[in-house]
Amino acid sequence: AQTVTQSQPEMSVQEAETVTLSCTYDTSENNYYLFWYKQPPSRQMILVIRQEAYKQQNATENRFSVNFQKAAKSFSLKISDSQLGDTAMYFCALLTEGGSEKLVFGKGTKLTVNP
Amino acid sequence: DTAVSQTPKYLVTQMGNDKSIKCEQNLGHDTMYWYKQDSKKFLKIMFSYNNKELIINETVPNRFSPKSPDKAHLNLHINSLELGDSAVYFCASSQRSGATEAFFGQGTRLTVV
Numbered sequence: 001a002q003t004v005t006q007s008q009p010e011m012s013v014q015e016a017e018t019v020t021l022s023c024t025y026d027t028s029e030n031n032y033y034l035f036w037y038k039q040p041p042s043r044q045m046i047l048v049i050r051q052e053a054y055k056q057q058n059a060t061e062n063r064f065s066v067n068f069q070k071a072a073k074s075f076s077l078k079i080s081d082s083q084l085g086d087t088a089m090y091f092c093a094l095l096t097e098g099g100s101e102k103l104v105f106g107k108g109t110k111l112t113v114n115p
Numbered sequence: 116d117t118a119v120s121q122t123p124k125y126l127v128t129q130m131g132n133d134k135s136i137k138c139e140q141n142l143g144h145d146t147m148y149w150y151k152q153d154s155k156k157f158l159k160i161m162f163s164y165n166n167k168e169l170i171i172n173e174t175v176p177n178r179f180s181p182k183s184p185d186k187a188h189l190n191l192h193i194n195s196l197e198l199g200d201s202a203v204y205f206c207a208s209s210q211r212s213g214a215t216e217a218f219f220g221q222g223t224r225l226t227v228v
Contacts, residue, residue: 035216039156045205045219089156095216102148102171103207103217105158 002027004094006106013082014114020067021077021109023092031097034068034075039108040088048090051075082113118142121206121220128196129228136191136223138206145210146170147189148217149181152203161204164189196227 003026013019025034036048051059051068058066063083067076079086092106119140128134140147148171149161163171167183178194189206203224207217 033216037219043203043222043224045207045222047216047218050216091158102160102163102173103150103158104160108156108158 002029002094002096002104004092004104004106006090006092006109008109009107010110010112012112012114013079015082015084017082018078018080019082019111021079021090021092021111023075023077023106025073025075025092025094027073027094027096029096033095033097034066035093035095035103036064036066036075036077037091037093037105038086038088039091040085045091049077079111084113084115087111087113119206119208119218119220121204121223123223124221125224125226127226127228130196130198132196133192133194134196134225135193136204136206136225138189138191138220140187140206140208140218142208142210142218144208144218145186146208147183147186148207148209149189149191150205150207150219152205152222154202158205162189162191193225196225198227201225201227 005024032053034051038046049061063080089108091108093103121138146165148163152158161175162181164183180192183189203222205222206220209217
């Protein structure tokens, strides 16, 4: 079975600073994908960044980057130069290939960016 | 154009009623899903369809019945609604090959009173 754990229910950061959200996962599959989704108060689920497990290079999307540690099964999200619009729930998710192809989500981290 | 659209966005209904939530995607994806987000924001898959065929049914009460008339639509019908069914229901779609990310609809907030 696949599991995703986000150990930080809530976090806060000052505008323009950097914050890191933690995620660990467990799977016995070799081929899988990891995602961070953002859910602002509007409720829409928005993909922030994705990482293929076979790629060693950490994914980057503008101010968002990940630290993917495959051996440790860790997948943290770093947000640089935090903006007020980054305030949202952030969900880490795991998708495995070859089995039942469903996204397994962590319980989320509520991030608040303070002015 | 909205990629994955669900209707309605809000639904308030009494216990015991039957209701449906509709979902359509215009992305040409093969696979569609229903997820449930509970009051603690936890997201859990309910169903997955690939080319109109059910491939995942995650221990959901049989009061919930998905229907996929074609691969662009996946509707969710719920019979005999209970208080515990109150939640946000998300439809999503993805391209199965290559395991790409899922695109989500805006969610339907169901409140059973």
